[in-house]
Amino acid sequence: MATMATRIIHTSIARDWREVYAFMADHEKMPLWASGLSSGLTRDGDEWVAPGPLGNARVRFAPDNDFGVVDHLVTLESGLKAHNALRVVPNGDGAEVMFTLLRQPDMSDEQFAADAAWVEKDLAALKSIMESDQESEQPAERTVHR
Template sequence: MATMAAKIIHTSIARDWRDVYAFMADHEKMPLWAAGLSTGLTRDGDEWIAPGPLGNARVRFAPDNDFGVVDHLVMLESGLKVHNALRVVPNGDGAEVMFTLLRQPDMSDEEFAADATAVEKDLATLKSIMESER
């Protein structure tokens, strides 16, 4: 497979990075800020089930860690597997959250741009929640 186009989408959050990581790594809280998971996640062993317009997706998250890694593998019913690299790192007294968006095969420019806009909105929601909960 050829290398896919990528876009790193990030936001700075005025909150200790460990607090941001703890919130992001609580998978049951993801629907509060990740619109694609707004219908919720249901645990199924080591994976989570996320209902969506393309059917139920299975999601496998990186284990809890001390490095701010919240990566997750999304497996769609079609068989497509999408690796989502999501990280939070220290940025001064706050945090920097970064999501690496990979352009999937057969994705149009418009679809890729729409995905980027959706991620930007999700990170803005996360920022709003984290900066209002002190």
């Protein structure tokens, strides 16, 4: 397969990167900001199941880690697999969240632009949640070793 076109979509969040990572890595909270998962996620062994218009997608997440990696592999019922590279890194006292959008084969310019706009909207929702009243929006405790 030829190398796919990519677009790195990112946002800065005025919150400690470890807190952002803990929130992002809590898979049960992903539907709060990742609109493609708005129907929710159900755990099934090492994977999660996300219902959607194309059937149930199976999602396998990177294990908890110290590097801010929230990558996930989505497998559609058709067998199509999409690797979603999602990272959070320190940016001063805050965080930088980056999603690498890969242009899938046979995807039109319009579809690629629409996917990018969708990711931008999701990252804006994440930013809004994380920067809102931090007292009431504290993410669940997760251990991040440093």
